[in-house]
Amino acid sequence: MTSLHNTPVRRRRLGVAAVAAGLLATFLVAAPAAATPDPGDAPTRSAVSREAAAAARAAVAAGDIPGQDEIVHSANIEHVAAMPKGALTGINTDLAFQGRYAYAGNYDGFTIYDISRPRTPKIVSEVLCPGGQNDISVSGDLLFLSTDSSRSDNSCASVSQPATEKSSWEGIKVFDISDKKNPKYVAAVETNCGSHTHTLVPGGRDVYLYVSSYGPNAAFPDCQPPHDGISVVKVPRHAPEKAALVGFPVLFPDGGNPGGPTNPGVSKTTGCHDITVFPSKRLAAGACMGDGIIFDISRPERPRVIDRVQDNVNFAFWHSATFSEDGRKVVFTDELGGGVGATCNEATGPNRGADGIYDITGRGDARKLVFRSYFKIDRHQADTENCVAHNGSLIPVGGGRDIMVQAWYQGGVSVWDFTDSARPKEIGYFERGPISTDTMSLGGSWSAYYYNGYIYSNDIAKGFDVLKIDDRRTDSARHVWLDRLNAQTQPDYR
Numbered sequence: 001m002t003s004l005h006n007t008p009v010r011r012r013r014l015g016v017a018a019v020a021a022g023l024l025a026t027f028l029v030a031a032p033a034a035a036t037p038d039p040g041d042a043p044t045r046s047a048v049s050r051e052a053a054a055a056a057r058a059a060v061a062a063g064d065i066p067g068q069d070e071i072v073h074s075a076n077i078e079h080v081a082a083m084p085k086g087a088l089t090g091i092n093t094d095l096a097f098q099g100r101y102a103y104a105g106n107y108d109g110f111t112i113y114d115i116s117r118p119r120t121p122k123i124v125s126e127v128l129c130p131g132g133q134n135d136i137s138v139s140g141d142l143l144f145l146s147t148d149s150s151r152s153d154n155s156c157a158s159v160s161q162p163a164t165e166k167s168s169w170e171g172i173k174v175f176d177i178s179d180k181k182n183p184k185y186v187a188a189v190e191t192n193c194g195s196h197t198h199t200l201v202p203g204g205r206d207v208y209l210y211v212s213s214y215g216p217n218a219a220f221p222d223c224q225p226p227h228d229g230i231s232v233v234k235v236p237r238h239a240p241e242k243a244a245l246v247g248f249p250v251l252f253p254d255g256g257n258p259g260g261p262t263n264p265g266v267s268k269t270t271g272c273h274d275i276t277v278f279p280s281k282r283l284a285a286g287a288c289m290g291d292g293i294i295f296d297i298s299r300p301e302r303p304r305v306i307d308r309v310q311d312n313v314n315f316a317f318w319h320s321a322t323f324s325e326d327g328r329k330v331v332f333t334d335e336l337g338g339g340v341g342a343t344c345n346e347a348t349g350p351n352r353g354a355d356g357i358y359d360i361t362g363r364g365d366a367r368k369l370v371f372r373s374y375f376k377i378d379r380h381q382a383d384t385e386n387c388v389a390h391n392g393s394l395i396p397v398g399g400g401r402d403i404m405v406q407a408w409y410q411g412g413v414s415v416w417d418f419t420d421s422a423r424p425k426e427i428g429y430f431e432r433g434p435i436s437t438d439t440m441s442l443g444g445s446w447s448a449y450y451y452n453g454y455i456y457s458n459d460i461a462k463g464f465d466v467l468k469i470d471d472r473r474t475d476s477a478r479h480v481w482l483d484r485l486n487a488q489t490q491p492d493y494r
Contacts, residue, residue: 038133038196039091039339039386039409039460044442048384052342056382056437065382066433073430073467077415080119080454081466086111087126091442092458094197094391096138097451097485101180103143104458105134109156110145111464112180118454118466124180129156129173135197137486139207141178142240146195147171148213154188166221170194172209172233174240187243191231192216193223198233199275199284199488201300208300209233214271214289227271228252230286232301247301257290263312266290273335274320278327280492285321285330292318292332294360294369309358309369314351320391323490324402329421330369331404332356333389340442344387344411350376353388355406357421375424377414384441385410385434391447395469396480396493403427403474405455409444410434413457415469430457430467451485453478 059065066072073079085092090107097103100116101124109129114122131147138144150168151158161168172195174187193213201208211231216223229250235243256269272288277297284303286293292311296304311334319335336343336353343353354376358369381387392406392414401419408414412431418424435441443461455467480493 038335039442039446041132044091046440048440052383053438056384056434059382060433060437065380066431068433068437069435070433071430072433074428076428076469076471077430078468078470079430079465080468081121082462083113083121083123083464085463086123088128090130091132091460092463093133093446094135095447095449095456095458095487096136097449097456097482098138099483102451102456102464103136103138104464105136105145107132107134110134110136110143112177112183113464115456115466121464121466125183127156127175127183129185131158131173133196135195137198137200137489138177138484139200139202139486140237141176142207142235142237143175143177143183144198144200144209145173145175146198146211147173148194148196150194154190156185163217163220163223168222170222172198172211172243174235174243176240187235187241189233189243189245190222191233191245192248193227193271195231197274197488199277200486201277201297201489202279203300205237207235207237209235210275210277210284210303212272212274214273216270225270226255228255228269230272230275234301249303251286251288251293251295251303251305252291256288257310257312259290263290265316266312267317273318274488276321276323276488276490278323278490278492281327283323283327285323285332287318287321287332289318292321292330292356292358292369294330294367306365306367307369309371311356311371314354314374315356316352319389322392322394322404324418325394325396325398325493328360329402329418330358330360331418332358335390336388339388339390339409340386340440342381342383342385342387342440344377344379344381344385344408345383346380350374350378355389355424357418357424359421372421373424375416375418377408377411377426377429379411379429379431381411382434382437384436384439386440386442386444387411390445391449391487393449393485393487394490394493395450395474396477397474398476398480398493401473405448405450407445407448407457409446409460411444413445413448413455413467415474417473427473428469428471432462435461447487449485449487450477452481
């Protein structure tokens with residue numbers, strides 16, 4: 001168990017942050033011009049300039065940032081458990097929940113945790129099934145994994161194989177988890193360009209999966225350009241072995257954002273990165289590289305775009321989305337640098353690598369996305385820490401308030417209020433100090449979600465963390481009890 005500290009850390013104003021110009025140029029200028037990979041597609045360690053390393057050490061010595069691996073948090077956050085990685089030693093990724101279990105993705109497979117006692121979580125089983133990034137969701141006795149790395153076949157014994165080979169496989173895997181100690185692999189569906197992420201869409205007797213993928217290449221037989229939509233997979237609940245691809249709706253008939261050089265520093269739209277659906281509203285929000293969209297999902301196999309926005313000034317890569325509780329706002333994230341860059345610093349500023357908050361105005365097909373503000377943690381990180389906006393979920397507080405918890409890689413976990421969409425503010429946080437002050441070392445919280453009274457975080461390098469927030473602004477959430485949570489399938493808490 002990691003030692004726990006509650007030392008408050010002051011808001012950082014690292015004047016030395018701007019020194020690491022070489023590192024910033026690499027991640028903030030060159031990388032976003034093309035499809036930016038998530039962590040796992042890049043080395044877990046990379047060199048930084050001498051100036052950046054010296055600045056990181058100086059910031060620790062001055063008390064401007066926590067020491068290496070030191071845990072700090074706000075007074076309203078308690079760190080109640082830390083579970084180190086088990087047999088799966090790859091990069092930890094997304095989380096899903098059902099009943100008393102948490103399901104944690106990892107580039108090597110997935111882990112099932114018993115969280116009936118959140119302060120003492122236990123590993124129930126670990127399934128070895130390599131295939132980054134293993135984005136994960138659950139529905140009843142079924143578990144779904146995304147494979148977005150070219151494999152020799154669709155088995156859990158596959159090995160990496162070039163995407164230029166026609167026999168290579170990427171897509172969705174389906175497991176039967178009725179026996180939590182012995183999950184069984186029951187089906188696989190190949191999808192064009194793989195499955196970077198997927199979103200579960202309830203459909204009565206069937207489950208639909210919206211598969212997000214991107215990065216087509218004329219040299220890839222199964223990932224040909226243009227790739228301007230999403231794959232739709234249909235899974236019969238009582239016959240999952242019959243899972244199949246049922247469509248590829250085109251969301252960007254005009255090709256989407258052209259990216260650079262037309263829009264320098266912006267990713268070209270060649271598909272979507274992530275989608276959040278709000279089933280009770282029959283609405284979805286898509287974060288699609290160079291574009292943000294909302295679309296109607298009344299007919300799950302035929303989603304229909306309602307409105308689309310771009311931000312060619314401050315957004316480099318539209319990564320994910322979260323609706324407000326009433327469905328009248330959307331928080332889009334910008335994964336500037338692909339999650340492997342140091343962007344939570346003075347040099348990058350408050351509006352890049354941030355959240356963009358949009359109001360949804362109008363009704364029906366006349367609905368529009370209207371930009372209101374940006375939110376970014378102001379706890380500056382060292383230039384050896386990968387940090388940018390990433391996965392989060394609402395805390396079901398009710399009463400007309402909108403509060404969410406969000407992962408920021410080595411920026412830690414942030415709890416913030418966007419009730420006033422023009423004036424968001426952080427109300428709590430948890431983080432560790434840099435993994436290293438000498439190299440850029442990949443780590444931090446990939447996903448942070450609120451589920452039945454606790455916040456669960458899957459740390460890329462360290463393992464599984466459990467946090468608890470004690471704050472009058474979030475106390476009402478204790479009365480909301482869910483039987484499941486796939487954060488990209490947003491519940492209606494009202």
